[in-house]
Amino acid sequence: MKLFYAPGTVAAASLIALCETNVAFEPVRLNFADKQQTKAEYLAINPKGRVPALITHDGVITETAAVLTYIAESNPTANLTPTDPFKRAKMNEVISYLASTVHVNHAHKIRGHRWADQQSSWDDMTARVAANMMDCFGLIEDTLKTGPWIIGDQYTIADAHLYIVESWLEGDGVSLSKLPNVAAHFNRMNRRSAVKRALEIMG
Template identity: 50%
Template sequence: MKLFYANGTISIAPALALIEAGLPHSLARIDFATAEQTKPEYLALNPKGRVPALVLDDGSVLTETGALLDYIAALAPNAGLIPSAPDDAAHMRSVMYYLASTMHVAHAHKMRGSRWADSAESHADMTAKVPQTMTACASYVETECLRGDYICGDQFTIADPYLFVVCNWLADDGVTLSDFPATTAYLARMESRDSVKKIRADGML
């Protein structure tokens, strides 16, 4: 498998999951600084012009972070990346869906305003709102998402790479992390994992 990613983006979540699952894979970096994601070569692979994209051994392509994470977990059931209890699995996915539908969107308002509006004034207004909306998201993570050391208590799941990457954006989005001690401790705990150390060493995040 080959994962197409961009530094610092949500595509780092499936990269972490691939390491956690122990699955063989290669990586291909897409350079957002040169808008490589908009070039014909990449659009032929992923017409959305976004990352991640996972090319399977048969040449087919999967996109969307949550789908890739579920696929990786299914390929490596012994890694235990999905809870066996239905309520825990539902909580795990509820966090992933929240990140995709709400928190990632709030973050994107800072530099992707052109997706929703045309005027520079609208873009500036959206950017100015980001510290408030991301702080609200951080509060929700603190009180509703974390149920112990990880999202599902003691069990590390595919939702944790997702949450880890998104929470890495908080400080640059104007959120005061010290206001959220559980999240701060969670980030420190994640930094101690070998998968995160590998990603950091490779300069991907």
């Protein structure tokens, strides 16, 4: 398997999930500064021009939600997804919220050109990022009251996804000091050996 990623991006969640398993994989780093994600060679793998992309023996998977689910379900001994349907739904609720709402709010900081053409529109979108991220993380802070993981006592792929979005918060103008449960979750993640290995790979 090959995982295409760029450091600090959402693809790092898939890197962490792979590091939680014993599966052999090759991490392939894209250089965003050189816009490698937009070059024909990568677009042949993922025409969306985004990371992650995971090459499996059955074909390419894109979208963090799908990549994480594939990693969890194809490595059941790693115990990265609950067997109970309600808990699995709660895990998917988190992943879905992160991908469809929180990540999109974050992208408004520097990717405003996806939605508008005027500098003033981009400035407006950038200005809303801290407040929008704080709104989302206010809810996540409450959810983490039970802990230690986002759905309770079981660590899942949703925690890897959440960790990467947490790592964007300070840059988005949200101080972790205002979110003690989120900060504790972030620190708990930093102590996992899979996270340490993923951080080493990203360099």
